[in-house]
Amino acid sequence: MRIASLLLVSSLAGCTPGAPPAGNGSAAAAAVTIDVSLTASVVAATAYGSSGGYMPAVTNVALGQTVRFVNVDSFAHTATSLGDLLSFPQASPFDASALRASGTALSGRWTSGALAAGNASPPLLADRPGIYLYGCFFHYPAPMRAAIVVR
Numbered sequence: 001m002r003i004a005s006l007l008l009v010s011s012l013a014g015c016t017p018g019a020p021p022a023g024n025g026s027a028a029a030a031a032v033t034i035d036v037s038l039t040a041s042v043v044a045a046t047a048y049g050s051s052g053g054y055m056p057a058v059t060n061v062a063l064g065q066t067v068r069f070v071n072v073d074s075f076a077h078t079a080t081s082l083g084d085l086l087s088f089p090q091a092s093p094f095d096a097s098a099l100r101a102s103g104t105a106l107s108g109r110w111t112s113g114a115l116a117a118g119n120a121s122p123p124l125l126a127d128r129p130g131i132y133l134y135g136c137f138f139h140y141p142a143p144m145r146a147a148i149v150v151r
C-alpha cells in the first residue's frame with residue numbers, strides 16, 4: 001500500500017515542475033502543500049472552531065489545484081476528512097478506516113492514512129468549491145484539525 005502511494009506521488013510529481021510558479025499565470029495548476037505538525041503549530045481560532053496541528057489553519061485553494069499533506073513532525077499523523085461538517089465536533093468522529101489512505105478528491109471521503117514522519121500524502125483534487133474540514137485520527141482533541149476552502 002505504501003509503495004503504491006509513493007509511486008502515485010512520484011508519477012504525478014513528474015507532471016508538474018518541482019518549483020512552484022512565480023507569478024507566471026499558471027498558479028492555478030500548482031500543488032498546495034499543507035505541513036502537518038502537532039509540535040510546530042499553535043492553536044488558532046477559525047470560523048469553524050479551534051484549529052491546530054496543520055499549517056496553515058485555513059488553506060485557501062483554487063478550483064483545479066491539488067492539495068497534499070506533508071508530515072514534518074517526528075511522529076505519525078493522519079489528515080482525515082470530516083465529511084459535510086462545517087464546524088469541528090467536540091469529540092473525534094474518526095474510526096480505524098482513517099488509517100488506510102483513500103480518496104482522490106476533496107469533495108468525497110478521504111484520508112491520508114497514517115502518515116509516518118517525513119512522508120507525503122497522495123494528492124487530492126480541489127474538485128468543487130466549498131469548505132472541507134479535516135483532522136488527525138490520533139490527536140483530534142489536541143486540537144489537531146483544520147480547514148481547506150476551495151473557491
Ligand SMILES: [Cu+2]
Pocket residue numbers: 038053076077078136137138139140144
Ligand atoms: Cu496527529
